Amino acid sequence: MIKTTAQKIYVALIFIFLYAPIATLMVLSFNASRTRSKWGGFTLKWYAELFENEAIMEALYNTLLIALLSAIFATLIGTIACISIHRMRRRTRAIMIGITNIPMLNAEIVTGISLMLLFLTLGVKFGILTILLSHITFSIPYVILSVMPRMKQLNPSVYEAAQDLGASPARAFFKVVLPELMPGISSGFLMAFTMSLDDFIITHFTKGPGVDTLSTKIYTEVKKGIKPEMYALSTIIFVTVLILLILINRPQKKKQA
Amino acid sequence: MSTKLIDLQHITKSYDSNVILDDMNLYIRENEFLTLLGPSGCGKTTTLRIIGGFEKPDSGVVLFDGKDITNLPPNKRQLNTVFQKYALFTHMTIAENIAFGLKIKGKSKSYIQDKIKYALKLVNLDGFENRMPDSLSGGQQQRIAIARAIVNEPKVLLLDEPLGALDLKLRQDMQYELIRLKNELGITFIYVTHDQEEALTMSDTIVVMNQGYIQQIGTPEKIYNEPENAFVADFIGDSNIIDGIMVQDELVEILGAKFACVDKGFGSNKPVDVVIRPEDVDLVKPEEGTIQGVVTHIIFKGVHYEMEVSANGYDWLVQSTDMFPVGTKVGIKIDPFDIQIMNKPESEDEEAIAIDA
Amino acid sequence: MRKKLLAAPYTVWSVAFILIPLAMVFYYGLTDETGAFTLENIAAIATAEHSKALWLSLLLSLISTIICFFLAYPLAMILCRMQVNQHKFIVFIFILPMWMNFLLRTLAWQTLLEKSGVINNILSFFHLPTQNLINTPGAIVLGMVYNFLPFMILPIYNSLTKIDPNVINAAHDLGANNFQTLLKIIFPLSLPGVVSGITMVFVPSLTTFAISTMLGGSKILLIGNVIEQEFTQASNWHLGSGLSIVLMIFIILNMVLNTAFDKEGEGNVI
Numbered sequence: 001m002i003k004t005t006a007q008k009i010y011v012a013l014i015f016i017f018l019y020a021p022i023a024t025l026m027v028l029s030f031n032a033s034r035t036r037s038k039w040g041g042f043t044l045k046w047y048a049e050l051f052e053n054e055a056i057m058e059a060l061y062n063t064l065l066i067a068l069l070s071a072i073f074a075t076l077i078g079t080i081a082c083i084s085i086h087r088m089r090r091r092t093r094a095i096m097i098g099i100t101n102i103p104m105l106n107a108e109i110v111t112g113i114s115l116m117l118l119f120l121t122l123g124v125k126f127g128i129l130t131i132l133l134s135h136i137t138f139s140i141p142y143v144i145l146s147v148m149p150r151m152k153q154l155n156p157s158v159y160e161a162a163q164d165l166g167a168s169p170a171r172a173f174f175k176v177v178l179p180e181l182m183p184g185i186s187s188g189f190l191m192a193f194t195m196s197l198d199d200f201i202i203t204h205f206t207k208g209p210g211v212d213t214l215s216t217k218i219y220t221e222v223k224k225g226i227k228p229e230m231y232a233l234s235t236i237i238f239v240t241v242l243i244l245l246i247l248i249n250r251p252q253k254k255k256q257a
Numbered sequence: 258m259s260t261k262l263i264d265l266q267h268i269t270k271s272y273d274s275n276v277i278l279d280d281m282n283l284y285i286r287e288n289e290f291l292t293l294l295g296p297s298g299c300g301k302t303t304t305l306r307i308i309g310g311f312e313k314p315d316s317g318v319v320l321f322d323g324k325d326i327t328n329l330p331p332n333k334r335q336l337n338t339v340f341q342k343y344a345l346f347t348h349m350t351i352a353e354n355i356a357f358g359l360k361i362k363g364k365s366k367s368y369i370q371d372k373i374k375y376a377l378k379l380v381n382l383d384g385f386e387n388r389m390p391d392s393l394s395g396g397q398q399q400r401i402a403i404a405r406a407i408v409n410e411p412k413v414l415l416l417d418e419p420l421g422a423l424d425l426k427l428r429q430d431m432q433y434e435l436i437r438l439k440n441e442l443g444i445t446f447i448y449v450t451h452d453q454e455e456a457l458t459m460s461d462t463i464v465v466m467n468q469g470y471i472q473q474i475g476t477p478e479k480i481y482n483e484p485e486n487a488f489v490a491d492f493i494g495d496s497n498i499i500d501g502i503m504v505q506d507e508l509v510e511i512l513g514a515k516f517a518c519v520d521k522g523f524g525s526n527k528p529v530d531v532v533i534r535p536e537d538v539d540l541v542k543p544e545e546g547t548i549q550g551v552v553t554h555i556i557f558k559g560v561h562y563e564m565e566v567s568a569n570g571y572d573w574l575v576q577s578t579d580m581f582p583v584g585t586k587v588g589i590k591i592d593p594f595d596i597q598i599m600n601k602p603e604s605e606d607e608e609a610i611a612i613d614a
Numbered sequence: 615m616r617k618k619l620l621a622a623p624y625t626v627w628s629v630a631f632i633l634i635p636l637a638m639v640f641y642y643g644l645t646d647e648t649g650a651f652t653l654e655n656i657a658a659i660a661t662a663e664h665s666k667a668l669w670l671s672l673l674l675s676l677i678s679t680i681i682c683f684f685l686a687y688p689l690a691m692i693l694c695r696m697q698v699n700q701h702k703f704i705v706f707i708f709i710l711p712m713w714m715n716f717l718l719r720t721l722a723w724q725t726l727l728e729k730s731g732v733i734n735n736i737l738s739f740f741h742l743p744t745q746n747l748i749n750t751p752g753a754i755v756l757g758m759v760y761n762f763l764p765f766m767i768l769p770i771y772n773s774l775t776k777i778d779p780n781v782i783n784a785a786h787d788l789g790a791n792n793f794q795t796l797l798k799i800i801f802p803l804s805l806p807g808v809v810s811g812i813t814m815v816f817v818p819s820l821t822t823f824a825i826s827t828m829l830g831g832s833k834i835l836l837i838g839n840v841i842e843q844e845f846t847q848a849s850n851w852h853l854g855s856g857l858s859i860v861l862m863i864f865i866i867l868n869m870v871l872n873t874a875f876d877k878e879g880e881g882n883v884i
Binding site: 007010011014015017018019020021022024025028035077078080081083084085087088096099100102103105106107108109110111113114115116117118120121133134136137140194197198200201204205214215218219222223230231233234237238241242245249 | 620621624625628633635688693704706708711714716718719721723725730732760763813820821823824827828838841861869
Binding site for chain 3: 331337342361
C-alpha cells in the first residue's frame with residue numbers, strides 16, 4: 001500500500017514537471033499585464049494580436065504547407081523505396097538501409113549544415129523550396145521505418161494468389177499489396193508530418209532571409225524578448241495537438257473496451 | 258495414505274467481479290502427481306498461481322506442511338514452477354539459467370557446477386551449458402525450464418501447461434519423460450493442462466475443474482469410468498449423454514426402453530442423466546437388442562470403427578471392432594455395469610456448467 | 615528493368631541529399647579557402663574557446679543523460695505495471711508534451727526561470743531571496759532534461775513491456791527478491807531500450823544550440839552554438855565543417871560504446 005502511494009507520488013511529480021511550464025504559459029496568455037510579475041486581470045487581447053500579426057500568420061501558413069507537401073512526397077518516395085529495398089539482394093539492401101539511417105542517427109545540426117552547403121554550392125535560392133527539399137530528406141527514413149515492418153510481414157503468396165486469380169500485376173499490387181501496407185503508410189505519413197511541423201534546427205540552416213516557419217519565427221522572437229502573443233500561440237498549439245491526439249486515439253480505445 | 262502437503266481451504270478469487278474460484282477446497286498429498294484439468298477459464302491456472310504465490314486469494318488459506326503460507330511471497334516458498342512458454346532468461350546461457358536459483362541462495366561454485374551437470378544429465382541435455390536459450394528447440398527449452406526448477410530441490414514442482422507449445426510426437430515423448438523424472442526425484446508434481454489425454458496418462462490424481470468449481474477428484478480410472486456428472490463425462494473422452502428416468506433401483510428408462518443397471522438410491526421416477534461410453538455400446542442382431550436402430554455413418558479409425566446409430570430419436574456414438582455398413586438394422590444392448598447414472602444438475606449454476614460444456 | 619525503375623527515385627534522392635551533402639561537410643572541413651587540403655579546421659577544436667565549448671557540451675549532455683535515465687527508468691517501470699486499460703492513457707500523457715513545438719517548451723522554462731520570472735515571483739511573495747536561475751549551466755541542463763526526457767521514457771518503457779511477466783515470476787520463483795530480480799533480470803533485458811534512450815537524449819543534447827541560447831544567455835557557448843555562429847554569422851564554412859566533423863566523431867563514439875555495452879550486457883552480466 002505504501003509502495004503504491006509512493007509510486008503514485010512519483011508519477012505525479014514527473015507529471016507536474018512536464019506540465020507545469022506549459023500550464024504557466026497558458027495562464028500567462030490570459031494575463032492583461034505585459035509583465036509576468038503581476039496578474040493584471042483576464043484578457044483575450046494577446047489572442048487578437050496574435051491573429052493580427054501577419055508575420056506569425058504567414059509563418060503558420062508556411063509551416064502547414066511545408067509539413068503537408070513534405071509528408072506527401074516523403075510518403076511517396078519512402079513507400080516506393082521500401083518496395084524496392086525489400087526486393088534487393090541482401091548486400092545492396094544493407095547498404096541502402098545504412099544510408100537511410102544516416103539522417104536519423106546523425107546530429108540535426110550536421111544534417112542542417114550539410115544541406116545548407118549543398119544549396120549554397122548549387123546556387124539554389126534559399127526559401128520554401130530548400131526547406132521543403134530538406135524536410136522531405138529527413139522525413140523519408142521515418143516513412144521507411146514504419147512501412148518496412150509491414151512489408152516484411154506481407155505474405156508474398158498474397159501477390160501471387162491475386163495474379164493466379166487473374167489480376168494483372170498492377171491490379172494485384174493496388175488491390176492486394178497496397179491495402180496490406182496501408183497502416184504503415186499512414187502512420188509513416190503522420191510521422192513525416194509531425195517531424196516537419198516540429199523541426200527547427202534543419203529549417204534554421206536551410207531557410208532564406210524573410211522566409212520563416214513557426215519554429216524559426218519563435219526563435220527570432222524569443223531572442224528579441226518574449227511577447228505575450230507567443231503564450232497565446234503556445235496555448236493554441238497545445239490545445240490543438242491535445243484535441244487531435246484524443247480524436248486519433250479514440251476509436252482504438254473503444255476497440256479495447 | 259500419506260499426509261496433506263498442500264492444503265487449500267475455502268479459496269475464493271475474483272478479478273473485476275468475475276469469480277474465478279469459488280470457495281475451493283483441495284489438498285495435495287506428498288509425492289503425488291496431481292493434475293488440474295479443465296477448459297480454459299476454469300480456474301486451474303489461477304489455482305496454480307495461488308499455490309506458487311503469484312496471486313493472493315481474496316479469502317481462504319493455503320497451508321504448506323501445516324503452515325499458513327497464504328501471504329508468503331514466491332521467493333520464500335519451497336516450491337518451483339515450470340512456466341507456460343518456458344520463461345527462460347534469454348540474456349543468460351543455459352548454465353547461468355540453471356544456476357540462477359542456486360546463486361541467489363549463495364551455494365558454492367563447485368556445488369553449483371555439480372548441480373548443473375546433474376540437472377542437464379537428468380533432462381538428457383549434457384553439454385548444453387554454454388548455449389543460449391534462443392538457439393534451442395521448444396522441447397529442449399522445456400527441459401531446461403524443468404532443470405532450472407529442480408536443481409533447487411523443491412518439495413513441489415508446479416507445471417503450467419508445460420507441453421502446450423510442443424507438437425504431438427514431442428508431447429507424447431515428454432509425457433513419459435515427466436513420469437520418469439517424477440519417479441527419480443520422488444517429489445510432488447502439480448500439473449495444469451486442458452488436455453485430457455495428458456491428464457489420464459501421467460496423473461495419480463485428476464482434479465476436473467469448470468467455471469471455478471471442482472467437478473470431480475479421483476484417479477484417472479475412476480474419472481474415466483465413473484464420471485460424477487455430465488460435464489466430466491463429456492470433457493473426458495466421448496460419451497453418449499442421454500436424458501433418462503430412474504424407474505426404481507437398478508432400472509432406468511432411456512428413450513422409451515427400460516435398461517437394467519447397477520445404480521441404487523436415486524429414488525423412483527426421477528429424471529437423471531445417463532452416460533454410456535461409445536465402446537460400451539454393443540451392436541447385436543435387431544431382435545437381440547433392447548432397442549433397434551439403423552447405422553447412419555461409419556468411419557474407420559484404425560483400432561476400431563466409429564459409427565453413428567440412429568435409434569429411438571437419438572444418434573448413438575458407437576465404437577466397435579466389428580463393421581456394420583451404413584443402412585444396417587442393428588440392435589443395441591448395454592451391460593448393466595456400463596451404464597452410469599448421474600443426478601440432473603439442480604441449481605442454475607450447475608445447469609450453466611452443463612450447458613457450457 | 616522494373617526493379618531498377620522502382621529503386622531509382624530513392625537512390626537518386628539519398629545520393630543527392632544525404633551522401634553528397636555529407637561529403638561536402640568533409641570536403642569543407644578538410645580544406646582551406648584556396649581549396650588546399652588542411653587539418654587546421656579540425657585542429658581548431660584545440661583552441662581554448664572551442665575546447666571549452668566542447669567539454670562543457672560533453673559535460674552538460676552527460677549530466678542530462680544521467681538525470682534522464684534515473685528519472686525515466688522508475689517511471690517506465692511504474693507505467694509498465696499499471697493495469698492495461700489505464701496505462702495506454704498514462705503513456706499518452708507522458709508523450710504529449712513531445713508534440714508541442716520544442717522552442718515553445720523551452721520558452722516556458724525561460725518564463726519560469728527569469729529574473730522577474732514566475733519562480734522568483736513566488737519566492738519574493740514568501741519574502742525569500744530571489745535566485746539567479748537563468749543563464750546558468752544548470753538552466754541548460756534543466757532545459758535538456760525537460761525536452762528530451764520523453765525520448766528516454768519511451769524506449770525504456772517499450773523494452774520493459776516486451777519482457778514476459780512469467781520471466782519475472784520465474785526469477786521470484788527461483789528465490790530472487792525484488793532488487794535481485796531488477797538487477798539480474800529486468801535491467802539486462804531492458805538494455806536495448808536503455809541504449810537507444812541514451813542515444814536519443816545524448817546526441818541532441820550534445821549538439822543543441824537553441825536550448826543554450828534561450829536558457830544559457832549569450833555567455834555560455836556550447837559546441838552547437840560555435841558551429842551555428844561559424845555558419846550564420848562568421849560565414850566560415852571551413853571552420854564550421856571542421857568542428858562538425860569533430861562532433862560527428864563523438865556521436866559515432868557514443869554509438870560504438872553503446873553497442874559494445876549492449877553486447878556485453880547480453881552475454882554475461884552476472
